[in-house]
Amino acid sequence: MVKTVVRDPSSLGQPVSLGHVLVQAWNRITRSFAPRSPYKIGDAVVADDPFKGRREGLVVFLQGTSVGVDTVHGVFFYDHRQLKKLD
Structure with missing residues (x-):
C-alpha cells in the first residue's frame, strides 16, 4: 500500500x-x-551597449540573464553578455 x-x-x-x-x-x-549570469551582487563591471553607451558600476540586481548595474546616473539593466569585469 x-x-x-x-x-x-x-x-x-x-x-x-x-x-x-x-x-x-x-x-x-x-x-x-x-541560463544564469556569471556575476554576483557587488561585482564591479563595465557595461557596453550601443544604445545606452558605456557605463561603469556595481551589480545590484540579478534575475536569470538580466543584470542591474548601479551607476552614478542611476540603475541600468543589461544582458549579462554585455558586461565585463572591471579590472
Missing part, C-alpha cells in the same frame, strides 16, 4: 504531500539547467 503523505522530520512532523516533494525536486532539477 502506497501512502500519499510523507512525514518530514526537519519540520517537526508537519505532514508533507508526496506531490509537493516531487514538485520541489523537479523545480531544483530544471533550475540547474536554466
Whole structure:
C-alpha cells in the first residue's frame, strides 16, 4: 500500500504531500539547467551597449540573464553578455 503523505522530520512532523516533494525536486532539477549570469551582487563591471553607451558600476540586481548595474546616473539593466569585469 502506497501512502500519499510523507512525514518530514526537519519540520517537526508537519505532514508533507508526496506531490509537493516531487514538485520541489523537479523545480531544483530544471533550475540547474536554466541560463544564469556569471556575476554576483557587488561585482564591479563595465557595461557596453550601443544604445545606452558605456557605463561603469556595481551589480545590484540579478534575475536569470538580466543584470542591474548601479551607476552614478542611476540603475541600468543589461544582458549579462554585455558586461565585463572591471579590472
